[in-house]
Amino acid sequence: MEDCVISTKEVEGKRVHDLFQAKMMSRSTRRRLWVPGSVIVGAGPSGLATAACLKEKGIPSLILERANCIASLWQHKTYDRLRLHLPKNFCELPLLPFPKDFPTYPTKQQFISYLESYAKHFDLEPAYNNTVVSAEFDEGCGFWRVRTGVGLKGDQETEYVCQWLIVATGENAEEIVPDFEGMDKFLGPVVHTSSYRRGDCFQGKSVLVVGCGNSGMEVSLDLCNHNACPSLVVRDSVHVLPQEMLGRSTFGLAMQLLEWFPxxxxxxxxxxxxxxxxxxxxxxxxxxxxxxxxxxxSITGKTPVLDVGTLAQIRTGKIKVVRGIKRLMRNAVEFVDGMVENFDAIILATGYRSTAPAWLKGKNLSSEEDGFPSKPFPDGWKGHNGLYAVGFTKRGLLGTSMDARRIAEDIEKQWKVRAVQFQGLC
Incomplete structure (x- = not known):
């Protein structure tokens, strides 16, 4: 068995060291590392923001990331025309604003550049290619045991032991792919928006876009701009708002009005x-x-669509609106209203889900069904036994920043208490 690596700077002092060793020596042969401070799962905006807030307070943390880069969703699973839907002042992370020369709605590449600068500014170095396979609170020793496998396959297992565990994998960690009747019979490509980059390869083709949220609306517009023939599936009702009204961002105007009116x-x-x-x-x-x-x-977390030009193309007929899907056939789709149309390809703008239920053991914080905190906003960020969640507010990057600050402040209080206790042992 490999030796346990325990920091001599741990604020709990020698008593924690001895307790940890005694408990761990009796277990299996996997590699174990003691982490002073917090383990943060996920190196997206949520994980980076929390690590920066902790570091600003002098509290160490270790970020575990399953991919080989920060913000892998933004870097590898978003379409090229993507811009932030809200003005940059609502999307900046704590302690570091966007560059002043960035436009009001930064592009995908500008946002990635901002995140890379953010990580560099706070000297954040995630442990990449570490897929968390389980995280469980050990009642016996009073610490979290976080098991990882190096790489996406989860081999070369390591166990990290820590006082605080922060779930920062976010709301959009895994693609939702619906199972339509006849999907295996459709001859054309069926791809999720996570694999869609631009519409040039669909030029002249009839494409069905499934999902009428912001992604579905924008992908339909992008296809239209590349001379494809998109049809947009609208199964339910949806609120579409202008991105700006009365010369201001709709979101910013709404936030200001909410300070005065119900x-x-x-x-x-x-x-x-x-x-x-x-x-x-x-x-x-x-x-x-x-x-x-x-x-x-507020009630459901369903975000209204901010129109960036899609409605104008729907009016002209360049983007066709169709009803829900009944079944797929070889070259066609039958809709619930009985209409049948031919399509060359299908793009699924059906969103993402949290992966936390797959690896977070116990009911310390989140629902086993969807991975979101059991407590409603704004109280979902804190669980039991040193467990926290950031980026699950369904309020975008603004909610992420709020969570990150609260978590850092809460851990700081505990950190200071343990520092006093440690001094008493000396």
Missing amino acids: VRLVDRFLLVISRIMLGNTAQLGLPRPKIGPLELK
Whole structure:
């Protein structure tokens, strides 16, 4: 068995050292490492923000990342035309603003550049190619045991032991791929938006885009701009708002109005302005939910679509709106209204899910069903036994920053108490 590596700087002192060794020596032969401070799972914006906030308070952390880079979702699974949907002042991470020369809505590459600069600025060095296969609180020794395998296959197992565990894998860790009847019979390509980059290879082809959220709307527009013939599946009602209204970002205007007025009144205002600017979206095949956009977001987490030009192409007929899918055939799709149309390809803009339920053991924080915190916003960031979650608020990067600051402040209080206890042992 390899020796346990235990930091002599651990604030718990020799008593923790002895307890840890006694407990661990009796277990299996996997490599074990003691981590002073926190283990953070995920090197996306959530993990980087939390590590920076902890470092600013003098608290060490180790970031475990299954990919070979930071922000792998942004770097490897997003389409080229992507921009931040909200103004940059709502999307910057704690302690470091965007460069002043960045546009109001930074591009995908600009945001990646910002994250790389952020990691460099705070000297954050994640342990890459480390896939967490399980994380469990050990009641016997009072620490978290986080098992990883090097690489995406999970071989070369290592176990990290820590006082605090921070789940920063986010809401969008794994693609959701629906299982339509006849999917195995369709002859054309069926790809998730995580594999879509640009529409040039679909030029002149009939493409069905499944999903009418922001991604589905933008991919449809991108296909249209590359002379493809996209059809957009709209199964349910959806709120579409202009990205800006009255010369300001819709989101920023809504946040300011919420400081003075109740949600339902602000929703009513947004819908009136949207009707003036966008017209009646129901006539385009996009009926609105009965609940207003902000109230719906608060209750269900469903984000309203911010239009960046898709509605104009729907009006011209260049983007066709169709109903839900009943089944797929060799070269065609049958919809729930009985209509059958031929398609060359299908793109699934069906979103992502959390992977936390697959590796986080116990019911310390999240639901085993979807991996989101059991407690509603704004209290979902803290669990039991030193467990935290960041980036699960369904409120984008603004929610991530809020979580990161709260977690760092909470751990700092405990860190200071342990420092005092350690001094008492000396």
